[in-house]
Amino acid sequence: MINICKWCQEHGAGKKWYLNAKNYLKETAEKMNAVEYLDVLWGNLERVYTGKTLGMSINKTIGYRLKLPIIGRVIKWIIQRKIEKPKNPNPRIAEGHLGQVIPLEEAKMITTNLAEEVVQAVCPCRYMHRGIKVNTCLGFTALAEVLPKLPRFIPENGVKVLSPDETESFLDKMNQEGKVHTIWMGPLPYIAAMCSCEYPQCMGLRVRMDFDVGVVYKGEYVATLDPNKCIGCGKCVSRCQFGAISFASSINRPIIDVKRCFGCGLCKEVCEEQAINLIDRNTIAITRGMY
Amino acid sequence: MRKIKIDIDYAKCTTPENCMKCLNICQPEVLLLTFEDEDYHNPKDWKIFPIFPSLCTNCGLCVELCPEKAISVKYNLKKLKKIRV
Numbered sequence: 001m002i003n004i005c006k007w008c009q010e011h012g013a014g015k016k017w018y019l020n021a022k023n024y025l026k027e028t029a030e031k032m033n034a035v036e037y038l039d040v041l042w043g044n045l046e047r048v049y050t051g052k053t054l055g056m057s058i059n060k061t062i063g064y065r066l067k068l069p070i071i072g073r074v075i076k077w078i079i080q081r082k083i084e085k086p087k088n089p090n091p092r093i094a095e096g097h098l099g100q101v102i103p104l105e106e107a108k109m110i111t112t113n114l115a116e117e118v119v120q121a122v123c124p125c126r127y128m129h130r131g132i133k134v135n136t137c138l139g140f141t142a143l144a145e146v147l148p149k150l151p152r153f154i155p156e157n158g159v160k161v162l163s164p165d166e167t168e169s170f171l172d173k174m175n176q177e178g179k180v181h182t183i184w185m186g187p188l189p190y191i192a193a194m195c196s197c198e199y200p201q202c203m204g205l206r207v208r209m210d211f212d213v214g215v216v217y218k219g220e221y222v223a224t225l226d227p228n229k230c231i232g233c234g235k236c237v238s239r240c241q242f243g244a245i246s247f248a249s250s251i252n253r254p255i256i257d258v259k260r261c262f263g264c265g266l267c268k269e270v271c272e273e274q275a276i277n278l279i280d281r282n283t284i285a286i287t288r289g290m291y
Numbered sequence: 292m293r294k295i296k297i298d299i300d301y302a303k304c305t306t307p308e309n310c311m312k313c314l315n316i317c318q319p320e321v322l323l324l325t326f327e328d329e330d331y332h333n334p335k336d337w338k339i340f341p342i343f344p345s346l347c348t349n350c351g352l353c354v355e356l357c358p359e360k361a362i363s364v365k366y367n368l369k370k371l372k373k374i375r376v
Contacts, residue, residue: 046334047327047331050323067345129320131324149332152334210346
């Protein structure tokens with residue numbers, strides 16, 4: 001269903017597409033009209049599910065339809081094609097606004113080396129789901145231009161450019177709180193934002209987990225456990241938001257379900273014995289190409 | 292098609308952006324705060340919509356907690372048994 005390596009060849013120069021500096025440049029933003037796109041997208045983000053968007057309107061209640069045996073699969077396929085449409089994306093339906101999970105090291109690498117301006121913003125997902133205003137989103141160059149127009153997403157201190165040290169400590173803090181780092185595209189190749197998501201509150205993760213529509217893609221990695229180093233403290237179990245880790249008390253160590261793993265690396269950061277490692281998704285036969 | 296029906300009386304629920312009690316209490320996050328006016332830079336008509344009624348567990352917390360008694364949840368058990376989950 002999901003084919004991400006298509007992007008690796010098109011936008012990544014053969015390697016991981018989100019580590020290509022071209023996807024963060026101002027020129028690509030101008031080429032894709034990112035400022036106009038992000039203005040409409042961020043302004044209408046609360047309305048994405050109430051219109052006829054993603055096929056989800058209030059009267060149709062798509063949750064039931066996606067669970068139907070054959071029709072559900074057809075609807076999913078249509079939605080997936082609509083979101084991934086590369087030419088002339090419609091920002092009101094959030095076409096071309098896709099995300100991917102990344103581990104902490106790569107998040108730090110992106111903010112320090114690749115992104116030009118980093119700006120804090122209020123998380124729109126948490127505001128519409130819970131009514132809380134938290135500054136958990138980082139916007140890059142094009143989003144920094146758009147933000148001053150939208151007063152409800154400006155943090156209390158105003159829009160200001162963060163220094164590399166500030167972003168690094170910010171990302172560390174988000175990781176300690178157990179939030180998953182994700183990158184989000186403006187129109188498809190241009191990377192506009194980096195968010196710190198949580199499963200029920202994030203729009204993308206909730207659609208992915210509850211309805212299996214690929215708005216957020218899994219990361220490039222998979223967590224594996226070294227049973228000789230593990231002491232069975234069980235700290236990693238509560239960190240996983242995707243239900244991939246379960247604790248087996250009879251063998252006194254956790255079991256990682258590779259198929260469910262998103263490769264966020266939250267379990268790895270909390271492990272004091274360094275028993276959990278992230279390995280490339282494509283080296284394991286089961287998870288190859290499972291994004 | 293619809294097995295769980297959540298109705299919100301918009302005549303009673305007028306200023307949801309100041310209250311937001313149902314948003315905070317809902318565990319599966321069925322309810323969502325959105326707006327309907329065209330000026331998306333500075334919207335004013337905020338409303339609460341039941342976006343994912345299929346995820347509702349009918350715990351009844353939002354019905355109890357609402358100060359205006361604007362939310363009502365209808366639950367059809369006979370039809371629900373037919374769905375394969």
